Amino acid sequence: MIQKSQKIKILAIETSCDETAAALIEGKTVNNKQLTINILSSVVASQIKLHQKYGGVYPEMASRAHAEKIIPVINKVINNKAVSIGMRDIDAIAVTVGPGLIGSLLVGVNAAKTLAYALQKPLIPINHLEGHIYANFVGNLKTKNEKVKTTTKNLKVPEFPLVALTVAGGHTALVLMKEHLDYQILGETLDDAAGEAFDKVARLLDLGYPGGPAIEQISARWKSKIQNSKFKTNPNIQIPNSKLIKLPRPMIHSDDFNFSFSGLKTAVLKIVKEEKFDQAALAFEFQEAVTDVLATKTLKATQKYKAKSVLLGGGVAANQRLRQKLTSQIQKYTDAQIFIPPLSLCTDNAAMIAAAAVFHFALKKERENWYNVKAEGNLRF
Ligand code: KG4
Numbered sequence: 001m002i003q004k005s006q007k008i009k010i011l012a013i014e015t016s017c018d019e020t021a022a023a024l025i026e027g028k029t030v031n032n033k034q035l036t037i038n039i040l041s042s043v044v045a046s047q048i049k050l051h052q053k054y055g056g057v058y059p060e061m062a063s064r065a066h067a068e069k070i071i072p073v074i075n076k077v078i079n080n081k082a083v084s085i086g087m088r089d090i091d092a093i094a095v096t097v098g099p100g101l102i103g104s105l106l107v108g109v110n111a112a113k114t115l116a117y118a119l120q121k122p123l124i125p126i127n128h129l130e131g132h133i134y135a136n137f138v139g140n141l142k143t144k145n146e147k148v149k150t151t152t153k154n155l156k157v158p159e160f161p162l163v164a165l166t167v168a169g170g171h172t173a174l175v176l177m178k179e180h181l182d183y184q185i186l187g188e189t190l191d192d193a194a195g196e197a198f199d200k201v202a203r204l205l206d207l208g209y210p211g212g213p214a215i216e217q218i219s220a221r222w223k224s225k226i227q228n229s230k231f232k233t234n235p236n237i238q239i240p241n242s243k244l245i246k247l248p249r250p251m252i253h254s255d256d257f258n259f260s261f262s263g264l265k266t267a268v269l270k271i272v273k274e275e276k277f278d279q280a281a282l283a284f285e286f287q288e289a290v291t292d293v294l295a296t297k298t299l300k301a302t303q304k305y306k307a308k309s310v311l312l313g314g315g316v317a318a319n320q321r322l323r324q325k326l327t328s329q330i331q332k333y334t335d336a337q338i339f340i341p342p343l344s345l346c347t348d349n350a351a352m353i354a355a356a357a358v359f360h361f362a363l364k365k366e367r368e369n370w371y372n373v374k375a376e377g378n379l380r381f
């Protein structure tokens with residue numbers, strides 16, 4: 001039960017992959033029932049530049065960089081001039097304990113344990129995936145990525161049952177939630193995660209790391225080229241066959257909620273090896289294939305479980321094409337509300353970890369002793 005007029009301040013740490021992040025947030029009850037979450041301070045130190053030359057995350061380098069950055073990042077969050085609270089005013093420390101790279105996770109978990117011990121505060125272990133879901137409960141809640149001023153009148157929050165699609169570099173999952181902190185995995189990827197597929201295909205196309213934003217950019221260029229070209233003004237003119245690339249939509253009609261993206265990567269590799277191809281056209285079709293599958297399966301789950309809300313989360317949720325496609329399908333075929341976090345809360349950050357922790361703190365009686373909290377690379381729900 002959420003208590004009346006409860007205020008909770010959480011300091012969260014996230015180091016599961018290649019971003020060293022910390023955030024300070026405040027959870028408040030509104031209308032005596034709904035917890036709203038506001039970010040007081042959030043810092044993300046990205047390691048993208050470090051890993052770019054390897055075309056992907058280099059785990060050993062990632063943990064070293066986390067070790068260097070973790071204290072300065074926490075310091076910056078705490079010393080934000082706009083935030084007039086001290087470490088002693090914090091109710092709990094939260095930390096991502098998995099899934100992720102074990103060497104990276106250990107840096108964050110040990111920093112969080114040290115703080116919890118020194119400050120004598122509870123330590124809340126958070127699953128990275130629930131963080132991506134709870135990004136949709138952060139601050140000035142919004143639909144369609146528009147910020148709506150949080151007032152007690154127009155407050156929009158996800159309602160249960162809800163379906164959450166989390167799509168990132170390390171995981172892809174469709175999750176059903178009937179209430180807070182209750183996760184039922186409907187489907188997962190059987191091989192590559194959606195973000196991993198973006199990264200691998202970008203590497204095949206020499207587009208650099210991270211692949212998602214690179215593929216999105218070049219695809220947008222291809223789309224505007226087609227739209228502005230003579231093909232649009234005179235539909236009788238055929239687009240040359242060499243420019244029409246068709247990729248499969250793996251498992252789009254399977255009667256489960258699982259995904260598979262490795263075949264798509266192989267199909268792209270085949271084209272890259274055997275044929276002359278237009279790089280932008282291929283990137284565009286790849287993005288269409290991935291987003292078609294993700295949007296179709298999420299719609300199906302929404303209908304099957306009569307979800308009242310649909311939540312998108314994870315790095316791939318930053319993709320505009322996915323945001324558009326999912327929003328239009330959900331709005332067209334269901335009465336569910338769609339929630340999509342702002343871009344800064346899609347890719348890894350600590351505010352989303354703190355958001356999940358607020359609900360753990362408010363709804364769970366037992367407090368974890370820092371001593372029992374452990375990093376777990378393969379953590380599941
Ligand atoms: O959530 P995240 O920051 O880290 C993990 O939890 O893995 O997600 C990173 C993934 C990368 O694979 C990256 O290529 C992908 O998210 N990504 C995108 C976009 N921005 C990041 N994928 C497609 N379109 C984007 N705009």
Ligand code: ZN
Nearest residue numbers: 168314315348
């Ligand atoms: Zn993530």
